[in-house]
Every structure is written in structure tokens, then in C-alpha cells.
Amino acid sequence: MSLDVIPIHLVNTPPDKTGLTGNAQPLLHELAEQVKCLLASGDASAIDLSALPLTPADLDWLKVALGVGEISVTLQASGESTLAETACSGIWWVTHRNEQGAVTSQFIEVAWVPELVKAHPQDVAIGLETLELLIADL
């Protein structure tokens, strides 16, 4: 499974009085295509929200549109990351924060499970060594 960060080209439109630029709606079309791709091939993908001309109002609109799902993941590693399933299963809202709690980047990931949640073989092998040391000390 490859994780591609999709480059999205949006117009740099000035926001209206509500702060909306109209740039959030096309992302729903893009997400629908990505979900179709996940279902067809299992290929995961991501949209880097920080790289797009989206206002805070656009991001709020998108978050409300996608809704809240049943699963929420917290990852503590030099700052907290949250990986929240949206009401559209397979679409995850990923927020990375620094140690001071400020948002450093935001992604929407389309995947069976976000890449960061999976244990990696090297880490599992290190964990096994820890466990074997623990057993040796019993």
C-alpha cells in the first residue's frame, strides 16, 4: 500500500464575509475519488491541508461536512498528533501539534488505517528485545 500526498490545485480566491473561499467544496470531490481508489485497489492517499489556500472557516466547513466518526487516535511523540476518523469511514482527519500545542500541519488521509497508527517491524523487533529482557529478569 503506497501513501501518496495528492497535489491539489485550488484558486487563491479571497474569502467572503464568512471567511469562506469556496475552496473546501472541491476537496469533497477529490476525497470521493480517493475513497473509490481505496475501495478499488487498497491504495491510501492524503491531502496536505496546510499546503492549500484554505481559511480557518474553510477548514471548519470541511470538518463539519465530513462529521465525526467512532474512532479517535492520539499519538504522543514530540507533540501530540490526533488522527480522527470522520463520519465517512476510511477518511481520517490528521492534526500534528508541536510540544507547545500549536498545530504544525493538517492532513486528510484516505486509508483503511492511518499510516502512523501501524506498528513498524523495526519497532516491534525492538519491543520484542525489551520483552525478552523483562522475561530474563523474572
Next chain:
Amino acid sequence: MSLDVIPIHLVNTPPDKTGLTGNAQPLLHELAEQVKCLLASGDASAIDLSALPLTPADLDWLKVALGVGEISVTLQASGESTLAETACSGIWWVTHRNEQGAVTSQFIEVAWVPELVKAHPQDVAIGLETLELLIADL
């Protein structure tokens, strides 16, 4: 990837003054074998803690021994479930609670990612329909 709930046979020993039965230590050996299996074949497995003669002190001992990892997952579905990575990557402590917050079952799962965290194709297909309705309404 298959998820097997491993039957473990432990002696029904009465606890000592600290509440420990000595039944928790053999589980570490079992977990080490399961982690080796995960690394070798990718096969996930689980130990149903509720089905074993373990006291609350045994469970606490096991939890402390395995430590706390970087990832914690919360799942809200007729009661809250928590799926917490232990300090041994690939070993997850899974607790299911009912709507009143009482623990209904506990598992230790050995997997790249716990089964319940993964979006299932049927749910993703339903999510896609929701998304397409949303787009049609724009």
C-alpha cells in the same frame, strides 16, 4: 491476516497477600512467542484476559510490565473501548466498556494495528455514499 484468540491454560492458584497468583508472568512468554509470529508471518493474535484466572493485581502487574506506548485509540460504539499501544510496539491492551463505563472484557492483541481500528470495506462504501449525497447537495 488472521486474528486468533489463543487459549492459554493457567493453574487456578489462590492469590498471595499482594493479590498476585503468579499467572501473569507466563503470559509474557506467550506474548513473546506471539510477537515472533507477527514478525515472521504478519499473523495477528489475541489473549482474552477475561477468560483467564487473573486477579486485578495480576492485571495491574501485567500492565505495568508492558508499559505505556505512544499511541492510544478510543472507539465509541455502545460503550467506550480503548486500544492502547504498550511500550512493546505491536502489543496492544484492549479494554471494552459498556454504556455505564464498566469493563466488559479485556484483551491483549498482538498486531501491527488492532483489528477494530481498521475501516472495513462495507463501511467505507457506505461512507462514500454519504459523501456523494453531500456533494449532490452542494
